[in-house]
Amino acid sequence: MTALETRHLVKRFGGFTATHDVSLSIRKGARHALIGPNGAGKTTLINLFTGVFAPTSGQILLDGEDITTLPAHARVARGLSRTFQINQLFGDFTPLDSMMLAIGERKGHGRRFWRPLAADRDVAEEAVATLEQFGLADAMSNETKLLPYGKQRLLEIALAIAAKPKVLLLDEPAAGVPEEEREEVLAIVRALPEDVTVVLIEHDMDLVFSFADRISVLAAGALFAEGTVEEIARNPQVKAIYLGEDT
Template sequence: MSGEVVLSTRGLVKRFGGITATGNVDLDLRKGARHALIGPNGAGKTTLVNLLTGVLQPTAGRITLEGRDITGLAPHQRARRGMVRTFQVNQLFDRLTPLETLALTVAQHRGLGARWWRPLGADRAVAERCDMLLEQFHLTAVRDEPTQVLAYGKRRLLEIAIALACEPRVLLLDEPVAGVPAGEREELLRTVGSLPADVSVLLIEHDMDLVFSFATRMTVLVNGAVLTEGTPAEIARNAEVRAVYLGTERVHG
């Protein structure tokens, strides 16, 4: 494998009482990666993401971001260092429009948070960045609609646009197509597939069509531990992976 490691874990453990939710996980995310984390329900994927982002503190182990130990940092400190996450459930301001939401995000990221209420065109750089994101995420036609009336697929696109507005170096996509109706999925899949090449992406997803169309490397988590890691072709041929998913998920072959 080539490419500099931007995010890594070594011996990551999380115990809740007598239950080990994450067991000695070693994971490397390389620069520009399209890396998927998959596993059956209860495999520990969400726990691992919560550890990576600082929502949970590990029982043991270490997390590094661009060579710096971030194990003890709070979520907002990790975000400032370039790690941004989306969530399984939308966390949006229903009464704001996509334009207002992105203007607030971009202004805050650029240190203009105290002036976010100024007319949206007052800061040309903020307005231009918002226009770019609205176009990139197919939100221009609904830019002035309250978020609460948007189709669910558009809400998911807005959430990813917000994450990208923070100019992440590492982006954790937590089940981006969860709950999205079939008719809205294609646009979302195309947009995820066209994320900037310089952003390293870790995708946590149950949808195998998205995983195999997006990822160039995959890690399989089972019972909180890494079962195997490899290319999509290697994962698809792996007998242990097939056994884990038999009857619960379709692994492409």
């Protein structure tokens, strides 16, 4: 079964083609990595998946449903969540505040503005349990802007998971994380729920090779190669384009 699919996807910005005829099929439950050199079109593709950009042509399907023209919030409601290269957190909120808002919105409580979220015990209990799952229990009452950067990255992933996604798009989750905090972030990424399809964009090849069961390689906006970890690791053309090695 296919979780996320693109068909002949094209995105042009004026005369520049950022995404060129990308047809991609990601199976349910996959751990799928998108790799490629800087400027290959990886983040543009994620922005197309999530509705930040509208494609010039082509289709995007989630669970077999055409979502090409849906706005971003409608895609989230249908089970598509993401994180960003640079986190999009509210610095003055605590992790518990942010988590309760995310869970409350999913449950439809966000529209009940006359009732404090704290009055919803089920929201509070789920928020605390999720923060504990992501190693954030000790920091749940601190302002987010005061957290170490690795903890902020964990919180962003936790908030994406709180939406109960079918497909989770992780845009460089280890980017900018200090070395001493990276292992905690990587361990959480590897331990994400098996029923969630995860698409990972990452330059850290150790993480890619330890996480992915399938890899797609982008170059100049086009799908250049695709295969298992072993197939991609020994592909001389991928080494030449991505790693800068001679074939």
